[in-house]
Amino acid sequence: MVSVFNCFLRRLNLPQDLLATDLNRTLSTKGLSVLGISTVVGGGLFIYPGIFAHDVAGPAIIISLLIAALAACLTVFSYAEFGSRIPKTGSAYTYTYVTLGELFAFVVGWNFYLEHVFLLASGSKAFAAGLQFALSHVFGIESFQTSIVEHIFICTLILLMFTIAILGVEATELNLFISLLVVLTSCFICLIGGLFYIDFSNWGSSLSDFVPFGTQSIFNGAAKMFVLFTGFESVCIGAEEAINPAKSVPRSLLITFFATTTLYFIMTSLITLLVPYQDIRVENPLIYAFQENGNLYLSMVVDVGFVIALSMNVLVNMYTAPRCLYVLAFDGLIFKGISTLTTSTRVPYIALIITAVLAGTLASIFSIVSLSEMVSSGILLAYTVVPLCVIIVHYSVIDPVANIKTVSKSNDTMNLFAKFLITLFVVCILLSNIYWNFLRKSMENVTSALTSYIFGLGLIFLNVTCIVVLHISCPKNKLVQQSDEGTYWAPFVPYLPVFRFVLWNALGLIIYFSYGTRNSKMSLFNDETKVSLISK
Secondary structure (H helix, E strand, O other): OHHHHHHHHOOOOOOOOOOOOOOOOOEOHHHHHHHHHHHHOOOHHHHHHHHHHHHHHHHHHHHHHHHHHHHHHHHHHHHHHHHHHOOOOOOHHHHHHHHOOHHHHHHHHHHHHHHHHHHHHHHHHHHHHHHHHHHHHHOOOOOOOOHHHHHHHHHHHHHHHHHHHHOOHHHHHHHHHHHHHHHHHHHHHHHHHHOOOOOHHHHOOOHHHHOOOOHHHHHHHHHHHHHHHOOOHHHHHHHHHEOOHHHHHHHHHHHHHHHHHHHHHHHHHHHHHHOOHHHOOOOOHHHHHHHHOOOHHHHHHHHHHHHHHHHHHHHHHHHHHHHHHHHHHHOOOOOHHHHOOOOOOOOOHHHHHHHHHHHHHHHHHOOHHHHHHHOOHHHHHHHHHHHHHHHHHHOOOOOOOHHHHOOOHHHHOOOHHHHHHHHHHHHHHHHHHHHHHHHHHHHHHHOOHHHHHHHHHHHHHHHHHHHHHHHHHOOOOHHHHHOOOOOOOOOOOOHHHHHHHHHHHHHHHHHHHHHHHHHOHHHHHHHHHHHHHHHO
């Protein structure tokens, strides 16, 4: 029982040469930046700012965006550290494997892969819907508004993106770069053309007009807008194919952050200035905004950019998802055959085939609403785990990343007080999220609004206290300081996403317990170590 428990907590031993890889190192800072921007900026650039302004915060959604950007920036720093120090394709999975152990890493990696598949499926579904919308509402072609045509669009897109992805990372980068140029050109034309229609009175003449739903709506909007910033992990997924990851990864993450924040700020400001927030049409805000101002040509430009952005999102997920599956197989946690690469382009083609078939199947079965319900848990899990891993690395007695070169038992030692504070911090973070998202209103009904807020703020204060005490009383690891729509609606929503989570993890854990625990590279490594010790 002890040995089984130990195998769940064993940490990944990385090779001495961290740049050694079976993949092709061809990505520069430009390539990684294109990958990151293409992931963060999708069709949502033209849709979500208008929806959130109409439904959540009004014109104050701009402030919400800046708050969300600040939170995303903190995550970027965590990714930058690990992405440069561990240039491996696993991203959050690998970082968890190095610091928290094998079982935690498997759960993160397994869910991370599924979220990218759902993003791929929902992106394909959105592309088909966007293309049908463009053909009917913008170009006046009504003959394509059938479910059969929708499925044809989905299958054609996935097959096309599969073909590009299997040609290698250079072909993927080139197509993403061209698509990104089209999207940026579309945004620039909309900005220049929109200057003739903007009206600052749409923001109101008083603070209550600018913040129509109250101050709390700003923070609700920030929570909504933060979802738009998911995608920085794609840069770290591409780190193993970067020429110089130590420099390219941090630079690309910063370029991605500032470029996407600027784009979202411009488009959010534009939509709230073109029409009053209450008149925004949430089906396709920017297109209808230009149509209501009498400019059909700009609405066509928006639609072209929207469709291209959706296809770009599908391609980038066709790149990232197979690599999330590949690294699990490469480390022996799932079937190793999945990690097989093509001879010339060094692409994990079996993982790519599995991903394309799975995404196409999901897109054909589920509605886009259902797919959207199922997206985010794995990525948000990763966004939580990565900063936690950074804290662990910074306050370990021995740097877990540096440990990879040794097998000394003392390297797994961590200061007990630091471990206690980190554990308490994680528990408080979980309790804070559960309380503020689910329990606060119930507590208001039982006690009072003031009491419920005081309790919630107390949890937040405890979080801050843990970090402050950890920083003051536990010295940082010196090694770290010195290192480098008639549509079919799926039943049982929102219970289906919960069932999905349980079923997916049950399947994954069956594979892991029956195969991964015995075939993990770390298991083989430990066996070889025992043999060498016995021989001595």
